[in-house]
Structures are given as structure tokens and as C-alpha cells.
Amino acid sequence: MIAKKYDASKDKQFQILDQNGKVVNEKFEPNLPKETLLKMYKTAVLGRSADIKALQYQRQGRMLTYAPNMGQEAAQIGVAAAMEPQDWNSPMYRELNLQLYRGVTLESVFLYWYGNERGSIRPDGVRVLPTNIIIGSQSNLAAGLAMASKIRKQPEVTVFTIGDGGTAHGEFYEGLNFAATYNAPVVAVIQNNQYAISTPVRKASKSESLAQKGAAFGIPFVQVDGNDMLAMYVVAKEAMDRARKGEGPTLIEAFTYRMGPHTTSDDPSIYRTKEEENEWAKKDPIARFKTYLINKGYWSEEEEAKLVEDVNNEIGETFKKVESYGAKVELMEIFEHTYAEMTPQLKEQYEDMKKYLEGAK
Amino acid sequence: MAIITLLEAINQALDQSMEKDNSVVLFGEDAGFEGGVFRVTAGLQKKYGEERVFDTPIAESAIIGSAIGMAMNGLKPVAEIQFDGFLFPGYTDLVTHAARMRNRSRGQFTVPMVVRVPHGGGIRALEHHSEAIETLLGSIPGLKVVTPSTPYDAKGLLIAAINDPDPVVFLEPKRIYRAGKQEVPAEMYEIPLGKAKVVKQGTDITVVAWGAIVREVEKAAKLVEAEGISVEIVDLRTIAPYDEETVLASVKKTGRFMVVTEAVKSYGPAAELIAMVNEKAFYSLEAAPVRFTGFDITVPLARGEHYHFPQPERIAFELKKLAKVRP
Numbered sequence: 001m002i003a004k005k006y007d008a009s010k011d012k013q014f015q016i017l018d019q020n021g022k023v024v025n026e027k028f029e030p031n032l033p034k035e036t037l038l039k040m041y042k043t044a045v046l047g048r049s050a051d052i053k054a055l056q057y058q059r060q061g062r063m064l065t066y067a068p069n070m071g072q073e074a075a076q077i078g079v080a081a082a083m084e085p086q087d088w089n090s091p092m093y094r095e096l097n098l099q100l101y102r103g104v105t106l107e108s109v110f111l112y113w114y115g116n117e118r119g120s121i122r123p124d125g126v127r128v129l130p131t132n133i134i135i136g137s138q139s140n141l142a143a144g145l146a147m148a149s150k151i152r153k154q155p156e157v158t159v160f161t162i163g164d165g166g167t168a169h170g171e172f173y174e175g176l177n178f179a180a181t182y183n184a185p186v187v188a189v190i191q192n193n194q195y196a197i198s199t200p201v202r203k204a205s206k207s208e209s210l211a212q213k214g215a216a217f218g219i220p221f222v223q224v225d226g227n228d229m230l231a232m233y234v235v236a237k238e239a240m241d242r243a244r245k246g247e248g249p250t251l252i253e254a255f256t257y258r259m260g261p262h263t264t265s266d267d268p269s270i271y272r273t274k275e276e277e278n279e280w281a282k283k284d285p286i287a288r289f290k291t292y293l294i295n296k297g298y299w300s301e302e303e304e305a306k307l308v309e310d311v312n313n314e315i316g317e318t319f320k321k322v323e324s325y326g327a328k329v330e331l332m333e334i335f336e337h338t339y340a341e342m343t344p345q346l347k348e349q350y351e352d353m354k355k356y357l358e359g360a361k
Numbered sequence: 362m363a364i365i366t367l368l369e370a371i372n373q374a375l376d377q378s379m380e381k382d383n384s385v386v387l388f389g390e391d392a393g394f395e396g397g398v399f400r401v402t403a404g405l406q407k408k409y410g411e412e413r414v415f416d417t418p419i420a421e422s423a424i425i426g427s428a429i430g431m432a433m434n435g436l437k438p439v440a441e442i443q444f445d446g447f448l449f450p451g452y453t454d455l456v457t458h459a460a461r462m463r464n465r466s467r468g469q470f471t472v473p474m475v476v477r478v479p480h481g482g483g484i485r486a487l488e489h490h491s492e493a494i495e496t497l498l499g500s501i502p503g504l505k506v507v508t509p510s511t512p513y514d515a516k517g518l519l520i521a522a523i524n525d526p527d528p529v530v531f532l533e534p535k536r537i538y539r540a541g542k543q544e545v546p547a548e549m550y551e552i553p554l555g556k557a558k559v560v561k562q563g564t565d566i567t568v569v570a571w572g573a574i575v576r577e578v579e580k581a582a583k584l585v586e587a588e589g590i591s592v593e594i595v596d597l598r599t600i601a602p603y604d605e606e607t608v609l610a611s612v613k614k615t616g617r618f619m620v621v622t623e624a625v626k627s628y629g630p631a632a633e634l635i636a637m638v639n640e641k642a643f644y645s646l647e648a649a650p651v652r653f654t655g656f657d658i659t660v661p662l663a664r665g666e667h668y669h670f671p672q673p674e675r676i677a678f679e680l681k682k683l684a685k686v687r688p
Contacts, residue, residue: 088434090430117464117465117466117467118467120467120469121466121467129470130462130466130470134457134458137454137457139426140425140426140427140429141426141430142430143423143426143430144428144429144430144433144434144438145430145431145433145434146430147427147431148431148436151431151436152435158430170450171422171454174418174420174422174423175426177420177423178418178423178427182415333467336468337463337467338463338464338502338503339463339503339505340463340525340527343555343602344555344605344606345602
């Protein structure tokens with residue numbers, strides 16, 4: 001088991017692809033079909049491009065607050081690719097690539113960040129909870145989803161993701177402790193992107209690694225090179241299999257880097273150096289995965305050029321579509337989903353506002 | 362019909378709901394093996410097994426948060442919080458997810474769960490064991506807050522809460538868990554949420570109360586009856602969303618209005634009810650409405666609690682004052 005082999009409190013990170021895209025851990029290279037590898041790659045390119053575009057739209061005043069994922073594509077997609085359709089995600093807010101891979105549409109992601117709740121509606125059968133802005137609680141929800149799978153004897157696993165900052169939250173411990181105690185089918189993934197807005201990990205935790213916090217729950221834990229798509233996949237798959245067999249949770253720390261700002265309201269130049277950013281740029285998860293695919297003969301620069309063009313067209317069309325209807329919210333929409341049935345108080349408040357809008361005198 | 366206590370009625374409602382519906386699961390601190398510190402869930406783990414009735418770590422946030430996850434994945438969780446004052450670590454999950462998930466997902470993900478909380482003072486307990494926190498619950502959009510005052514209501518309201526498609530906090534008046542017995546039908550029945558009940562007809566003053574305080578108001582009404590004051594008592598039963606119609610009909614009849622609660626005065630439920638009556642029945646009032654509530658203080662420990670908890674004598678005193686006011 002990898003999680004035991006690479007004890008994060010003693011050993012180095014688990015890696016398969018080095019930063020030049022070279023396989024350095026052949027024994028663990030997964031035997032994934034070409035189409036899966038290409039789906040992973042294409043999703044990452046779409047995600048990266050969507051991030052860049054969303055930041056541009058925001059600067060143009062067309063998009064509201066947006067949290068980019070740049071740099072964390074492998075940490076998200078490696079996990080998503082290890083999941084089965086019936087599995088659940090209890091996500092955090094920086095999760096574009098995982099969402100896309102799991103079947104959430106780019107249109108709905110844009111619609112959500114555009115400020116419209118309809119963007120949280122998932123296609124039928126896509127078990128990804130809505131974007132979770134509050135920090136930490138996804139751990140509790142995951143414990144519950146997984147307990148339900150266990151009690152109902154369904155072969156489902158729940159993956160929850162959390163940032164390095166989120167591991168300081170009590171709920172991270174409460175939920176994972178509960179899940180571990182009951183061997184609930186949970187996989188916990190910390191995306192350690194080094195910063196909680198401006199606060200570096202070393203000012204938020206004294207642990208040598210965040211993975212080693214798993215020792216306290218009595219569950220396997222491992223620190224992975226989070227910019228290594230293959231390593232993330234392999235570790236996540238092992239954890240998913242364990243959970244599905246009833247062996248309980250695993251804690252995975254994806255050691256990665258947020259290449260962009262925390263959100264569009266943030267300026268990373270205040271709290272980190274260009275040198276640091278340049279060092280991490282060399283570890284770009286997409287670049288090394290591309291090299292891997294080219295070396296395998298699965299990908300070429302011609303195909304790349306075509307993909308980038310297609311993806312950018314798709315993003316532009318999608319955003320225009322969202323702009324065409326996303327700003328319009330019917331009055332009833334903000335009332336009708338508070339309860340299954342509107343309360344007398346809500347009905348009255350709705351009627352009053354409606355009359356006012358209709359020009360009541 | 363058996364004559365049983367409020368606590369037994371709750372146990373019966375849980376038992377029958379679990380028997381009828383396999384998706385109902387029950388858990389909390391000591392709620393499984395021991396049957397809870399009040400023994401409300403006694404016997405249920407033995408009957409339904411450890412998969413459906415289980416103990417949790419002492420972690421209210423995980424209890425409520427995981428209940429939300431279970432509710433979204435096909436179960437009907439009934440989570441127990443051991444005492445009112447222990448709810449706070451789980452309050453975040455209640456506010457940030459339970460009450461909002463339906464709205465957040467435009468109706469796609471819903472949270473049909475019940476959080477049972479022994480509630481209120483009067484049992485000479487430690488700090489954090491005697492709080493009346495309906496103020497903090499009733500103001501959360503998306504949450505329903507229910508509290509019974511009799512064994513009959515306890516059974517019917519809890520069954521309705523379990524069958525409700527939205528998250529319900531079920532406040533159990535622990536002071537009267539075993540205080541009295543009542544005939545309760547053996548079969549399952551529901552009392553609709555959001556409906557108050559006129560527990561005593563009267564002509565001079567309308568008093569709205571809920572939970573354990575209803576009994577205190579009933580005692581007070583008897584005390585003032587001798588002096589010719591006829592009190593109409595409305596048991597609110599559901600604190601959110603509350604039944605305006607029943608309250609207004611009563612106030613329009615009597616012209617005088619008092620809310621009695623052990624919850625705080627400022628920004629509390631009494632203030633809410635009076636604001637509503639002022640908005641909708643102002644011209645029916647013959648006297649300014651009265652809030653008779655707990656003080657705006659931390660609930661005193663056992664020896665000072667009697668000042669804080671509305672007692673029949675003082676309720677009677679306030680009723681007499683209100684009856685005397687002339688326009």
C-alpha cells in the first residue's frame with residue numbers, strides 16, 4: 001500500500017512523473033487507456049483556459065468574484081478520474097477541474113460565479129454537491145453521505161476536498177474522526193496549495209506535513225506530488241478501492257501550488273515572491289503531463305493547437321450564453337426554494353414585493 | 362389508548378417511525394447503547410440494531426453535519442443533541458448547510474432531517490444545560506422549529522417532523538419529560554407543523570406560549586380566574602414558521618396580548634409575535650401588548666434559576682396588570 005510505504009512524516013512525496021514529465025517510478029505507472037489519459041489532459045486544458053478567461057472577464061467587468069484553480073489541475077483531475085459514476089463529491093470552492101471531469105458543465109460553473117444559484121444545479125446523476133464557500137464543513141457532509149452509503153449498502157465512496165487552510169478547522173477533524181471510527185467510505189483530499197489567502201502553511205500548522213494528521217485518526221495517509229496527474233490518480237484509486245471494500249477513509253495530501261490569486265480580489269505579489277512563483281511554474285502539472293503524453297505517442301503539437309483553439313471557442317461561446325440570461329432572476333426564484341412549500345410569511349413577503357414591482361400605489 | 366409521559370410519547374414516535382420506514386436512523390452522544398442521558402431513545406438500539414441507532418463521538422458539528430449528508434443520500438436522520446447549550450458547535454452546519462442546501466441548489470439537494478434537542482430550564486442542571494435558544498433558531502430561513510407541550514402533541518409533531526421534507530429542529534421541553542401523563546393513541550398520527558392550538562378558551566387576554574411554559578400559563582390562568590379574568594391560551598407548537606392566523610383570531614377576540622417565554626426578551630420570539638400583532642391587529646388592541654420573558658442574562662445556575670424561569674404567580678401578576686389597563 002502506497003499510503004503505508006510513503007509515510008509522510010518520514011519519507012518523501014509520492015511521485016510518478018517528475019517535473020520534466022519523465023516517469024521516475026515505473027512500478028506505479030498506471031495502465032490507463034489512451035482515451036482516459038486524453039480526457040484527463042483535455043479537461044485540464046479546458047480548466048486552465050477557463051480560469052484565464054474568467055480572470056479576463058472579471059477585469060472587463062463582466063464576471064463577479066472568481067477563484068481560479070491554475071496549478072491545481074492534476075490534484076483535482078487525478079482524483080476525479082479515480083471515481084466511479086455513483087460516487088459523491090463534497091467539494092470546496094476551488095474545484096473547477098474536478099467538477100468538469102465529473103460531468104458538471106462549464107456553463108453551470110460560470111453561471112454560479114456569475115452570481116446565479118441556478119449554476120448549482122447538477123445534471124441528472126452527477127453526484128457533486130454545490131460549491132461550498134464555507135471552510136471545513138465538507139468533511140462533516142462527507143461523513144454523512146458515506147454513512148448513508150454504508151447503512152444503505154450502496155457501493156458508493158464519498159470524496160471530500162479541503163484546502164491547507166481548511167485543515168485548521170474543527171470540522172475537518174470532527175467529520176474525518178467520525179468517518180474513520182465507523183469505517184465510512186470516505187476519501188479525504190487536502191489540496192495543499194501553500195497559502196490560505198495570504199497565510200502560508202507554516203503559519204497555520206506545525207505539522208511537518210498535513211498528511212500526517214491522518215495518523216491521529218488511525219487511517220492511512222500519504223503526501224503526493226499534487227502536480228503529478230499520475231501519482232494523484234494512483235493514490236486516489238487505491239484509496240477509493242480501500243473505501244469501497246469497507247476499509248475506511250484515507251487521507252491524501254496533494255502538495256501543489258496556487259499559481260493564480262486566491263480570488264479576483266486578491267493580489268499575491270503582496271505576500272509571495274516572483275522567484276517562488278517561477279520555481280513552481282517549472283512544476284506546472286499540465287506541461288509535464290503533456291510531455292508524458294507526447295512521449296507515449298498519444299499527443300502532438302498539432303493536436304494541441306487545435307485543442308487550444310476549440311477550447312477557447314467553447315469558453316467564449318459558453319460565457320456569452322451565460323451573459324445572455326444569467327443576470328435575470330425571477331422574483332419567485334429567491335423565495336420558492338427556502339422550504340418545500342412556501343410559508344404564509346414568505347407568501348406575504350413575495351406578494352408585497354411583487355405588487356411594488358408592478359407599480360402599486 | 363395508553364396513558365404515557367411526553368418522553369414515552371417521543372420514544373413511541375421514534376419507534377414507530379423506524380418500524381415503518383427503514384431509512385429513519387437515529388444517533389447522537391450516548392443515544393445508542395444507553396438510550397441517551399434522558400433515556401428518550403431507550404430500547405431502540407436493541408430493537409433496530411447498531412446500524413440504525415448509534416453513538417457518535419462528542420462532536421456536535423459532526424452530528425449535525427453528517428446528518429445533512431445522510432439526508433442528502435437517501436436516509437431520514439434523527440440526530441440528538443444532548444442539551445440545548447451543546448448545539449452551538451453544530452450551529453454552523455445548521456445555518457450554513459441544512460437550512461440552505463435546498464435554496465442553494467434550487468431544490469435539487471434537500472435535507473429532510475430532524476435535530477432533537479432537550480430544551481429549556483427548570484431542572485437544576487449545570488451551565489449550558491438550561492438554555493432557551495429558540496431566538497437563534499427561529500430566525501434561520503429554511504429551518505423549521507417545533508416544540509410540544511403535551512405527550513399527545515409530542516408524538517404527532519415528531520412524526521410530522523420526521524416526515525417533513527425540510528430540516529426541523531425539535532425542541533423537547535426536558536422539564537416536563539416526565540411531569541405528566543396523557544392518553545396517547547397507539548397508532549401513528551401527525552399534527553401539522555405551522556399550526557398553533559388554542560388550549561384554553563377565554564375572553565379577556567390572549568397568552569401565547571410554547572413548550573414547558575404552557576403548563577405554567579395554565580396554572581396562572583387558574584389563579585386569575587378567581588378574580589374574573591378570562592385568559593385564552595394559545596400553544597404556538599411551531600415556532601418557525603408560526604401560525605399567525607390562530608394568534609390574530611384570538612387577539613381580535615380578546616383585545617389584549619401577552620407572550621410568555623423563557624427565551625430572552627430583546628430580539629426574541631416574543632418581540633417577533635408582538636410586532637406581527639401590531640402590524641396586523643393594532644386596532645383590535647385595547648392595551649399595549651406585553652412581553653413576559655426570561656431576562657436578557659445568562660441563564661442562572663440552579664439556585665438563581667427561579668427568578669429567570671416564568672413562574673405562575675408572576676405570570677398571574679402580569680396578567681392582572683394587563684387586565685386593568687383601560688384605553
